[in-house]
Amino acid sequence: MASDDIAQLADALSKTHVGDGELSYKGQGLKLDDAESVEELVREIEQSQGLRSLCLEGNTVGVEAARAIAKALGSKDLLQRCYWSDMFTGRLRSEIPTALRFLGGALMSAGARLTELDLSDNAFGPDGVKGIEQLLKSPSCHTLRELKLNNCGMGIGGGKILSEALIECHRKSSALGAPLRLRVFVAGRNRLENEGASALARAFQLMGSLEEVHMPQNGINYAGVMALASAMRHNPELRTLNFNDNTFTKKGTMAMAQALRHLRNVQVINFGDCLVRSEGAIAIAAVLREGLPILKELNLSFGEVTEAAALVVAQAVMDKPHMEKVDLNGNSLGEEGCEALREVMENSNKGDMLASLSDDEGEPDDEDEDEDEDDEEDDDDDEDDGDDDASDDCNEDNEADGEIMKENGTSRKDDSPEKPQSPAEVVSFLSCPSAEKLLQLGEMRTNLQEHVTASDPHRAALVFVKIASLYREDPETKTAVLETIDAVLKKLLSGSALQSYSFLSALLVMMGLLRGEGKMKKASLTPGQLLCLEHAVQQEYFAEHHASLLHSFTSRNSEALKCCSSAGERLSSALEKKCQH
Template structure:
C-alpha cells in the first residue's frame, strides 16, 4: 500500500466515529483492493465494541478486501445498519457477487440482526441479487425494516429472484415467530418491467407492512401497475408511493385509484411522468374526494392531462387540509388552462401549493385525437416488456373488480331487450315495459363502456311527444341512478366515459364516438335537476363541458340549456 494512501486512510480513520454506534468511511473515494489496503479499516471495526452502523458508500471494494472486512464483521452481533451503496465503481461485474457473499457471510456468522441494508447504485445485475440471496433469506434479515436497491440494474431476472428471496424470508421469519415487517422498499431504475414488478407485488402482498415504496423508472406498464395496485391495498400503513416515470395509462391508473381508496395513511403519491391522462386524472380526483384524508403531496406531472381534467383534480382538493404540494406541471393545459388552474387553486386558498407550470406542453392539437389508441396498443404488446408470466385478470379480481367485459346480465337478457339494444327505437322502448330493468349491464369499473353505451342509446330517442319522452326520461333516470349509486370512483369513471364517447373529453383507445344528438344533452339537463345527481357530479360536468363547448357546437341550443342547468345546480 502506497504511503500517501496510508496517510489518507489514517486521516480518514480519525473522523470515522460519528456517535450512535456508527463507523463511517462515506465518500472517501478509497480504492480497497486487498487485505492490506483495509488493515486500518478492519482494525477500526474490530476495536469498535458497540458497532451498530457501518458506512462504506462512495469507495470501491475488491473481493479480497471484502473478505477481510467480512472476517472483522463476524464478531459484530450488534450491527444493524449497513450503508453500502456505490461500493463497486470500476469493479468487474463478476467480482461483485463474490464480495457481497463474503460480506453477507460475515453478518450471518455474527448473528447480526439488520434493520437497514442499502446497496443502491451498485450495477450488479441479477448476479448481484444472487450475491445477497443467502443473506436476505437468513435470520440476519428477519428484522429488516429498510431495503434499498436503487439503480442496481436488476432487470426482470433480478426482480424475480428478489421476490422469491423476500417471500422465503417472510416464510422463515413467520416460522420462527419474528415475522418480517419491511417498511421501506426502494428499487428505482432497475428495468424490472412487468414480470419483475408483478413478482415483487406478490411478495409485498404477503408482507402487508410496507410504509414506503419507491419504484420509479422501471419500464412498468398497466399490467405490472395493476399487480402493484393489488399488493398496495394490503399494506394498510403505506405512507409514500413513488412510481414516477412508468406507464400507467387508463387501465393502470384505474387499478391504482381503486387500491388507493383502501389506504387511509398515504401522504405522498408520485405518479409523475406516468401517462395518467384525462380519464386517469378524473379517477384520481374521485379518490381524492372520497378518501386520502392525510395526503400531503400529489404529483401528476407530465401525464398528458388537459385543462378540464386538471380542474376536476383541483376541485377534489377542497377538503384536503393536510395538502402541501400539487404538481401538475408538464401537462397539456395551455396558457389559459394554466391560469384557470392557478385561479381554481387560489380560490381554495391553496395557490401556494401548486408547483410551477413552466413546462406545460400547451393544448393538444386536434389531430392528436387520431393517435389516441397508439399508446394503449403499445401497452398490450407485453412481450416487448418481458411480461409473460402473470395474468392481469388475477390481480384485477383481487382488487374487487371484474375483468371480463362480457356481462352475464346482458347475455341472459330477454330477446326483446337484445332486439332494442341492437336497433333502438322509441316504439321498442315503450314495448319493453317492466323489462327495461334488464337494460343496464353489470357495472364494471374497468369496462364501463357498455353501460354508458346503453345510456346514450336511450337518450338518443328523446323527443317532445309526451308518451315516448316520459319513457325515455324514466329509463334514463333508472339507468343513471343505478350507475351513480356506487362509489365515487365508479361514478367518476362513468362520467368520464360518457364524456369521452360524446367527444367532449380526450380519451384512450379507439372506441368510436357516438353521433351527438340533442337528446343526449337534454336527458343530462333533466338528470342535473334530479336528486340522485350530486352537486359535485354537476361541478364535474360543468367543468368539462364549459371548457369544451366547441365539441358540442352541433347541438348549440341544447348545450346552452345544459350549461345553464349545471350552473344553477352548482350554486345550490
C-alpha cells in the same frame, strides 16, 4: 501499501465518525484493494464495541479488501444498519458478487439482525442480487425494515431473484413466529420491467407491511403496474407511493385508483411522468373525493392531462386539510388552462399548494387525438364494445348487445348477482333501438337497468347514449325516455365516486368531450343526449360533484356543442345552477 496510500487512509480515518455505535467512512473516496489497504479500517471495526451501524458509502472495495472487512465483522452480532451504497466504483462486475458474499456471510456468521440494508448505486446487475441472496434468506434479515437497491441495474432476472429471496425470508421468519415486516423498499432505475415488477408484487402482497415504496424509472407499463396495484392494496400502512417515470396509461391508473381506495394512510403519491392521461386523472380525483384523508403531496405531472381533467383534480383536493403540494406541471393545459387552474386554486386560498406550470405542453392538437394510443390497449376486451358507433346503425350495435346478453348468464365476471335472461323485447331494443320499441316495452323498460353496471362503464355509457338519442318532445316518448334515463343513472351514480366518475368519463369520451384511450369511437352527438343530461342534473341522485365534473368539460368544449347549441345552453345552465348550491 505505498506510503501515500497509508497517509490517505490515516487522514480519512481521522475524519471517521464514531459514536452511538456508528462507524462511518462516508464519502472518503478510499480505494481499498486488498487486506493491507484496510488494516486500519479493520482495526477500527474490531475495536468498536457495540457496533450497530457501518457506513462504507462512497469508497471502492475490492474482493480481498471485502474478505478482510468481513473477517472483522464476524464477531459484530449487534450490527443492524449497513450503508453500503456506491462502494464498488471501478470494480469489475464479476468481482462484486464475491465481495458481497464475503460481507453477507460475515453478518450471518455473527448472528447480526439487520434492520436496514442500503446497496444503492452499485451497478451489480442480476449477479449482484445473487451475491446477497443467501443473506436475504437468512435469519440476519428476518428483522429487516428498510431495503434500498436504487440504481443497481438488477433487471428482470434480478427482480425475480430478489422476490424469491424475500418470499423465502418471510416464510422462514413466519415459521419462527416473527414474520418479515419490511417497511421501506427502494428500487428505482433498475430496468425491472413488467416481469420483474410482477415478481416483486408477489412478495409485497405476502408481506403486507410496506410503508414506503419507491420504484421510479423501471420501464414498467400497465401490466406490471396492475400487478403492483393489486399488491399495494394489501399493505394498509402505506404512506408513500413513488412510481415516477413508468407508463401507467388508463388501465394502470385505474388499477392504482382502485388500490388507493383501500389505503387510508397514504401521504405522498408520485405518479409523475407516468402517462396517467385525463381519464386516469379523473379516477384519481374520484378517490380523493372519498378517501386519502391525510394526503400531503400529489404528483400527476407530465401525464398528458388536459385542462378540464386538471380542474377536476384541483376541485377534489380542496377539502384535504393536510394537502401541501399538487404538481400538474408538464401536462396539456394550454396557456388559458394554466391560468384557469391557478385561478381555481387561488380562489380557494390554495394557490401556494400548486407547483409550477412552467413546462406545460400546451393544448393537444385535434389531429393527434387518436395517434397516441398505446398498442397494448388495442386488444382490451373492455374497450371493444365501444367500437360500435352509438347511432342508429343497428348492425354495428348487435355485437355490443351480444356482449350485454352474456352478462345475464354464468359468464359474468363482476361481483354482481347473476341476473335472469332478459326478455327478447329488451334485447331487440338494445340491438336496434327506436322510440317505437321503447314505448312497446312498457313496464319492461325497468329491465334496461340490468344492462348497466358500474364495473363496465363503457357499456353503460353506450346504453345511456342509445336511450338518450331517442329523446323527442312529444309527451309520451319524452316521458318514457326520461323515466328510463332516471332509472339507469340512479343506479350508475349511486355507487362509489370512482365508479360514478368512471362512467361519466366514459360518457364524455363517447360524446367527444374527452380524449380517451383504446378503440372506442365517438357517438354522434344529439340534442337528446344533452337534454337528458339536463333533466338528470336537476334530480336528487345527481350529486353536485358529478355536475361539477361535467361542467368542467362542457364549459371548455363549446365548439363540440355547437351542433346542439340550444340543448347545450340548457345543459350548461342546469350545471351552473347545480354547482352553485
